[in-house]
Amino acid sequence: MQSLQSCNHYKxxxxxxxxxxxxxxxxxxxxxxxxxxxMNYLLHHRTHPTAxxxxxxxxxxxxxxSRTTVYNTLELLVARGAVIHLTIDPRFSRYDGDISLHxxxxxxxxxxxxxVPLKTLPEALYPKEHRVNSAxxxxxxxxxxxxxxxxx
Amino acid sequence: MQSLQSCNHYKxxxxxxxxxxxxxxxxxxxxxxxxxxxMNYLLHHRTHPTAxxxxxxxxxxxxxxSRTTVYNTLELLVARGAVIHLTIDPRFSRYDGDISLHxxxxxxxxxxxxxVPLKTLPEALYPKEHRVNSAxxxxxxxxxxxxxxxxx
DNA sequence: TACAACTTTGTAACGATTGCAAAAGTAGAA
DNA sequence: TTCTACTTTTGCAATCGTTACAAAGTTGTA
Numbered sequence: 001m002q003s004l005q006s007c008n009h010y011k012x013x014x015x016x017x018x019x020x021x022x023x024x025x026x027x028x029x030x031x032x033x034x035x036x037x038x039m040n041y042l043l044h045h046r047t048h049p050t051a052x053x054x055x056x057x058x059x060x061x062x063x064x065x066s067r068t069t070v071y072n073t074l075e076l077l078v079a080r081g082a083v084i085h086l087t088i089d090p091r092f093s094r095y096d097g098d099i100s101l102h103x104x105x106x107x108x109x110x111x112x113x114x115x116v117p118l119k120t121l122p123e124a125l126y127p128k129e130h131r132v133n134s135a136x137x138x139x140x141x142x143x144x145x146x147x148x149x150x151x152x
Numbered sequence: 153m154q155s156l157q158s159c160n161h162y163k164x165x166x167x168x169x170x171x172x173x174x175x176x177x178x179x180x181x182x183x184x185x186x187x188x189x190x191m192n193y194l195l196h197h198r199t200h201p202t203a204x205x206x207x208x209x210x211x212x213x214x215x216x217x218s219r220t221t222v223y224n225t226l227e228l229l230v231a232r233g234a235v236i237h238l239t240i241d242p243r244f245s246r247y248d249g250d251i252s253l254h255x256x257x258x259x260x261x262x263x264x265x266x267x268v269p270l271k272t273l274p275e276a277l278y279p280k281e282h283r284v285n286s287a288x289x290x291x292x293x294x295x296x297x298x299x300x301x302x303x304x
Numbered sequence: 305t306a307c308a309a310c311t312t313t314g315t316a317a318c319g320a321t322t323g324c325a326a327a328a329g330t331a332g333a334a
Numbered sequence: 335t336t337c338t339a340c341t342t343t344t345g346c347a348a349t350c351g352t353t354a355c356a357a358a359g360t361t362g363t364a
Contacts, residue, residue: 032311032360052351066313071352087290090239091321092351105282114282130257130266133293138239141285184329184342204320218344223321242352244320 019043027082037062038073042083042097048104048113050092088138089113103137109146171195179234189214190225194235194249200256200265202244240290241265255289261298 020040024031029039037058041049049057055070074095077083086094088106094113096104103116116139172192176183181191189210193201201209207222226247229235238246240258246265248256255268268291 030310030361034312050351064313068314068353069312072312085242087239087242088288090237090245093242105284107282108285129296130259130291131294131299132257132291133260134291136240136288136290136292138288138290139282139284139286140288142283144281147283182330182341186343202320216344220322220345221343224343 024082027077027080029076029080029082034062034065034069035073035076037065038070039077039082039097042077042095044097046096046098046115048086048094048096050094052092054095084134084136086113086136088136088140103139105139105141105143107143107146108140109142112143112145114143176234179229179232181228181232181234186214186217186221187225187228189217190222191229191234191249194229194247196249198248198250198267200238200246200248202246204244206247236286236288238265238288240288240292255291257291257293257295259295259298260292261294264295264297266295 020036020043021031023043024035024039029035038054041054041057045057047053051067051070051074054074055065055067058070059065074083074085074093078085078095081099082097084096084099086096086104088094088104089111098115101118103118105114105116106112107114116137118137172188172195173183175195176187176191181187190206193206193209197209199205203219203222203226206226207217207219210222211217226235226237226245230237230247233251236248236251238248238256240246240256241263250267253270255270257266257268258264259266268289270289
């Protein structure tokens with residue numbers, strides 16, 4: 001089977017999103033086909049996907065893609081600050097391509113993970129003696145949709 | 153081997169902490185020997201232990217204790233609101249017997265999990281349309297101790 | 305082309321957590 | 335006390351997200 005790296009059809013398709021390539025460059029990440037695909041997926045799907053979901057979504061178009069590559073890539077993207085690693089769900093890690101300031105709400109009933117708009121994350125609360133790299137605000141409970149269903 | 157439930161020596165020892173028994177009652181949890189032991193450990197060790205750490209700590213005094221029981225008990229304690237389930241560390245769940253308002257800081261270098269005092273968690277930021285059961289504020293980075301070491 | 309460095313891949317292993325059914329313990333009635 | 339129903343604990347096996355590792359592939363440079 002022809003490799004993705006040498007497939008002109010695929011290259012052309014990927015070139016349709018030069019923004020993603022540039023985005024990776026901004027974070028000092030060499031834009032391989034696989035890295036572009038993962039980053040591109042995260043930029044265009046704000047569903048806080050798991051590694052497995054990303055793999056399942058990309059695999060049909062990238063038959064040679066490996067789960068390990070998805071895991072490795074996500075680790076790299078998070079380490080360079082291009083992607084946020086969400087740990088609110090104890091069952092598995094989720095990833096967010098939106099690195100702007102916002103919190104998250106996990107519905108314990110249906111498992112949906114919602115964005116929560118935040119104006120500011122109070123600086124005063126930061127632990128001054130430590131060097132902070134990231135901050136996350138997590139809410140858990142029952143979402144509006146599930147609350148409605150269980151009301152009657 | 154004599155069971156814990158029928159061991160008078162152990163009962164006497166546990167009776168030395170009637171506060172823990174009362175604490176469980178407050179949360180509607182029937183105070184079995186195992187539940188008292190787990191809750192008692194969390195009330196007296198503010199180290200955010202994992203299930204395994206709790207098991208290892210209790211096992212010497214409770215040779216018949218099962219890991220499954222520790223997991224089951226923690227699940228129950230969290231469900232009733234007596235204990236907080238911390239998901240900041242992607243590797244494993246940690247538990248906190250201190251349910252007062254405070255955040256957490258995980259040092260990515262040494263793995264230590266610190267408490268972060270909070271004055272208030274801004275109400276305005278809550279997602280109004282959802283029913284919120286718990287809120288967690290997580291910080292990650294390098295702690296003061298590790299920052300100092302890597303400075304020179 | 306040749307070489308070194310980097311990246312991807314597939315498989316095996318790891319390890320935290322859960323499922324499950326048997327055993328043990330508890331509480332209330334008779 | 336004894337019976338009975340219910341609750342809890344236990345130990346083992348299984349699950350499954352994630353990681354380790356080495357081989358194969360790719361890229362950049364000379």
